[in-house]
Amino acid sequence: MSxxxxxxxxxxxxxxxxxxxxxxxxxxxxxxxxGALNYYECVGDDINVPWGVSFPKRxxxxxxxxxxxAFIVYxxxxxxxxxxxxxxxxxxxxxxxxxxxxxxxxxSSGGFKxxxxxxxx
Numbered sequence: 001m002s003x004x005x006x007x008x009x010x011x012x013x014x015x016x017x018x019x020x021x022x023x024x025x026x027x028x029x030x031x032x033x034x035g036a037l038n039y040y041e042c043v044g045d046d047i048n049v050p051w052g053v054s055f056p057k058r059x060x061x062x063x064x065x066x067x068x069x070a071f072i073v074y075x076x077x078x079x080x081x082x083x084x085x086x087x088x089x090x091x092x093x094x095x096x097x098x099x100x101x102x103x104x105x106x107x108s109s110g111g112f113k114x115x116x117x118x119x120x121x
Contacts, residue, residue, distance in 0.1 A: 003073050004111065006071065006080060009059075011103075011106035017101075026092060031087065036072050036073065036074055037074060040071050077113070
């Protein structure tokens with residue numbers, strides 16, 4: 001059985017990184033409590049690369065914005081579905097969208113089957 005991954009890319013104002021980090025730390029704690037294997041929230045560092053379409057170009061970033069690249073690893077898609085169902089009912093996840101440190105229109109996500117991995121099963 002291969003692992004299953006939820007992936008996220010978010011354009012975010014740099015001035016909101018502190019608030020986002022606080023939110024992400026809580027999310028990490030909650031996902032791990034419910035059984036996620038790994039949880040990563042990464043902030044853009046070297047995103048103006050000379051190959052492909054860079055994140056700034058793809059997301060039409062302003063100089064005051066950066067990218068969050070995040071992913072959560074689960075045992076399987078079924079496990080992910082079970083975990084996410086519980087998380088959506090957790091009162092700690094009930095957030096006022098108007099107080100989010102980013103615009104939900106700048107949020108992309110999806111579920112992914114593992115194609116290649118060095119992780120142990």
